[in-house]
Amino acid sequence: MNTALSVHRGRTVNWPLIGLIAAHLAVILPAVLLIPIFAARLPADAVKVESYSIVTDIVFVGIFLLRIALRSDDRAGYALETVLPLTLGYAGTGFFVIAGTVLINLDARNYQMIFESPAGLAFTVFGLFLSFGVGRYLGSAASIRRLRREAASSQRIAWLTEVNADRSWRLAFGMVVGIPYAILIALFVVLPPGFPAAAALLAATWAGLVVAGQRASVFITDAGIRVSGRLLLGAPSWSLALAQVASAQVITAQPRTAQLSWNPGLCIIRSGPALEVTSTTGRSYVVSLPEAQEAVSVLDRLMEHRKQLHDVPRTTR
């Protein structure tokens, strides 16, 4: 029986997502509580921090609640390796932004936003990397444990490879992500009092992401297939237990289609051959892979192996 799948197919309360909302609030609330605690040492208009954090949190929790309402049978939307980095990354960054704002405003005469202070910016960037790093680590560990639990065999098979982004991905990513970045940068420059440091940081981040490029790790094992992006957000990432794989085939893919779709099941970072895996729910997952043909052979062999393992007890009974 596929435990994880049956949990996601249940029509009752979605406890994993409720848990993630609770985790989000647990991370962010201590920072929000700093505001009333240090109220006497903060400038009069420091209440802005509180309203900012409450509004962004309502939006975030609202998105999650919407995900629960619009739940589907597909696991990708709830994959821990995708949701945990985003949840902990967002909540952790929020914690550092609010706590950093409180710290730089302690005993200050005038209220200062965190983006106006180099120390505040550094604190935020540190928090961003730390939060997403912890989220990625926990998400990856959780998905591996789940897949292993489902496999539970003494014979272990693993096929591992890494894929680097090519020029076509850099071009597509640079354009698609560049547009919202350009709007944000323009806002930071135009809006009074002007935040040139924050604008420069955003521009540097965009250039850094384009130059560094995406890298993806592909792990095919007797437990299932796992694809993990290596950029800061850890996205796109997806995983499927072997029991959920219906078929695998080689296709030709272009990065621009994936960039425009924002689909976490598409990890297309090169033009050319890609591995397409169709799940038992009919959804397809794609990863760019120069050795796609070899990957298909490995998956076919593993599925055959799994079938034999499951057939043996039935025929001997």
Add this chain to the structure above:
Amino acid sequence: MLFEIDTRSSVPIYNQIAACVRRAIVAGAIQPGAKLPPSRDLARELDVNMHTVQRAYGRLRDEGLLELRQGRGAIVVPGDVVPSARLNGLLRDLLAEAAEQGITTGELTKLMESMR
């Protein structure tokens, strides 16, 4: 590259991992200069201890098949693999396979002599 181990086998897991790499090198499935998966990733996927993978890589380094560089990971020795190292690797695989099937070294030697 493909790694296959059996946790119930009498052959130690690090030997099984090392054998996978040897076979891949001899068969040309991995080219000289190719980078092997980081030991942490491989250990995680095979659900074994990271030190087990490091021990396997260390053994292959001692045999002259791999270079272990700080920060760069395990790399297959560039150029032609030293013939003796390749032969050593194949013999180790053969001995491990024989041990798994309960064949002693003496019996294996006799078997080899009978084939000459």
